[in-house]
Amino acid sequence: MPTPTPLRGGLAVLLLTGLAACGSPTSGAGAPPPSALPTAPADASPQQLSALLADRMDRYRSFRLHLTTDHKGGKRVVYDMAVDRRGAHPLIDAKISLSDGPRLRVVLTATHSYTDPGASGARWIKNSLTGDGPGARLDRALADKLLYAIEASGDRRTLGSGRVTSTMRVARGSGHEHRYIVQVAPEAARRSGVREYELWVDRRGEPLRLALIPVGPDGPKRWDLTFSGWGQGAVADPPAGKIHDLSRKP
Numbered sequence: 001m002p003t004p005t006p007l008r009g010g011l012a013v014l015l016l017t018g019l020a021a022c023g024s025p026t027s028g029a030g031a032p033p034p035s036a037l038p039t040a041p042a043d044a045s046p047q048q049l050s051a052l053l054a055d056r057m058d059r060y061r062s063f064r065l066h067l068t069t070d071h072k073g074g075k076r077v078v079y080d081m082a083v084d085r086r087g088a089h090p091l092i093d094a095k096i097s098l099s100d101g102p103r104l105r106v107v108l109t110a111t112h113s114y115t116d117p118g119a120s121g122a123r124w125i126k127n128s129l130t131g132d133g134p135g136a137r138l139d140r141a142l143a144d145k146l147l148y149a150i151e152a153s154g155d156r157r158t159l160g161s162g163r164v165t166s167t168m169r170v171a172r173g174s175g176h177e178h179r180y181i182v183q184v185a186p187e188a189a190r191r192s193g194v195r196e197y198e199l200w201v202d203r204r205g206e207p208l209r210l211a212l213i214p215v216g217p218d219g220p221k222r223w224d225l226t227f228s229g230w231g232q233g234a235v236a237d238p239p240a241g242k243i244h245d246l247s248r249k250p
Contacts, residue, residue: 050159062233069220091235113139128247161185
């Protein structure tokens, strides 16, 4: 997986963007259970930790992702996504909730976005991600943001660098979790835009949650990601007969 490019852009992009999506889950038949993949011991190294999510993302190719980004001034944006990486380009079906704004839904392909205006019976709006219009630029910024989070989560080169600075065992119900904090190596931090991360694994050593701490004051202060539904993240375009196509207009 290519190393992610540091994200540029902020919350204003999301406050101005309204998008929509449609997706359907797959069963993931034939994929091995998560327990068949590598796990992390209590004294895991950064290399072992970085393999936990990367191996699952590579093996299953589709999954569910709950992403929360915290911004200056207490702003928070929450994304509930299906992510389908089985093709040449990731497909994303996301429900987006803003702390002080509307709820949105978006489907993103390699070249287009689809918007639901929210009115009953209204057609979804198709926009190009490669054009120069304001809609295309805003939708492209959103796509870059979500792709950054996905790619950074599976970036072995970055997450496997540096050193583990803290390991904590946390009681959770009848079991426990381990929480690791890893300081990313300076060169990897400059390249990726991630200076530190936290990873929670369950008592079986399987990954549950990931938090990415960015470099610098711009953009989100923190990215919190929870993965689930391995093999169940298929994404589909909206029905062709219910789309208002703006991508062909000048």
